[in-house]
Amino acid sequence: MVDARLDQFDRKILSLLQADGRLTxxxxxxxxxxxxxxCSxxxxxxxxxxxxxxxxAVLDRDRLGFPLVNVISVTLATHNRDNAQRFADLxxxxxxxxxxxxxxGEMDYILKVVTPDLKSLADFVNGVLLPHEAVQHVKTAIVLQTLKETQALPL
Known part of the structure; x- marks a missing residue:
């Protein structure tokens, strides 16, 4: 539900700015x-x-050396506030x-992670996530193709 304080002009301004934040x-x-x-x-x-x-600015992930997009599901070792906070801090x-x-559901977290290559992904999973005290189980999937990626809200 859109905030009642927003009129049609506000929604139009928001829509235009989310498409191009550099508009004067x-x-x-x-x-x-x-x-x-x-408008100001x-x-x-x-x-x-x-x-x-x-x-x-929206940067080009491929040109900057992060072509691999990975979706990682994580299950925590124990389900309590302290463990969840340790994982959030990580x-x-x-x-x-x-x-x-x-x-x-059955997994506790889902992560979107970018890496330069498969070795970096393996190092991230095996050297960072799995050894962490909060983590019990990790499942990875490599994105083959991104069909849609946006931060735009449907105003």
């Missing part, structure tokens, strides 16, 4: 049919209210982990 207020004003000053105030409010959490220190989700 002049660009936005032309596309939304508001003045640049109105709205953008600032959307940032201040936390609807826009930040801006970043993940926070691992830059190759792009996403980490706690799940219901």
């Amino acid at each position: 207020n002049n660009d936005l004003s032309e596309r939304v049919n508001l003045s640049p000053s109105q 105030r709205r953008r600032q409010r959307l940032e201040d209210d936390g609807f826009i959490r930040g801006y970043r 993940l926070a220190r691992l830059p190759e982990v792009q996403e980490a989700h706690a799940l219901t």
